[in-house]
């Protein structure tokens with residue numbers, strides 16, 4: 001089945017032109033800030049490109065409502081501060097917001113967002129990758145401890161480099177989560193949200209195209225298999241019935257880790273099929289560095305989405321939502337809350 005009209009062909013050309021000269025870091029801003037997180041005016045937590053933020057809001061709001069006065073929040077893989085607008089702005093007076101974000105454009109936007117909320121205080125702002133905190137690098141921007149709430153929202157895609165010949169995604173997740181759990185105050189929470197990119201009964205997530213890309217373009221390499229083992233490790237540790245508690249209990253025997261995790265049906269939206277193709281790049285198909293963006297990845301997503309739209313559940317949204325009439329694709333998310341008692 002093909003759903004590509006003449007008009008769509010024009011959009012395909014336009015997005016290829018738009019991404020042609022970008023670095024990965026700039027491309028990420030075009031995918032994430034300009035499309036996925038384009039705000040719907042006057043609607044809290046509603047963004048035109050996805051329904052993941054409105055879906056996670058009730059879970060996150062419960063945790064923000066529990067914050068003490070002068071509490072500490074650490075937002076890792078923080079992005080550009082949309083979470084401040086849709087959830088953290090209701091934190092009590094003098095809450096300190098610490099951030100870690102390697103994309104230099106996004107971290108600057110986060111700092112600008114924070115300035116709009118004078119009742120919140122800026123803590124540390126570290127512009128490197130989270131691995132630097134627990135992989136032997138000396139990081140000076142360390143958040144004050146302990147933390148009452150730590151956010152790791154849609155960022156755990158970057159914990160394992162799937163291009164390396166040997167990977168151990170389970171250890172990478174355990175190390176990152178242990179580091180963050182270790183920073184928590186008793187009663188504090190670590191809020192982790194990620195897209196479930198495993199295939200289910202012939203249906204895949206839009207960002208599951210990363211696996212298809214590497215399987216088709218590098219059939220003799222291990223990249224696609226690595227991605228699948230990373231997707232599986234996330235669910236085994238952090239999904240419903242995830243086993244992360246056992247690992248944390250071993251490392252922190254005097255604490256009682258508790259995981260609550262749910263898989264939720266959420267989506268990406270766009271006005272054109274071309275923009276759905278762009279959103280498919282959002283996880284493992286766009287690195288966080290200043291190398292030139294590889295246009296072949298976008299070209300692949302555009303071809304695949306037009307040839308196999310049903311594989312990512314592509315259809316027009318008919319519900320009474322801001323994206324009514326737009327294209328909608330599968331992008332389920334897992335919401336995991338880990339508390340320390």
Ligand SMILES: C[S@@+](CC[C@H](N)C(=O)[O-])C[C@H]1O[C@@H](n2cnc3c(N)ncnc32)[C@H](O)[C@@H]1O
Pocket residue numbers: 032076077078079080081082083100101102103106128129130131152153154155158159288
């Ligand atoms: C999908 S965005 C999510 C941003 C933000 N948490 C939100 O939900 O609005 C993923 C973020 O992870 C960041 N990132 C990439 N590699 C990272 C790493 N190794 N450590 C920490 N963050 C990373 C990206 O720059 C990007 O801002």
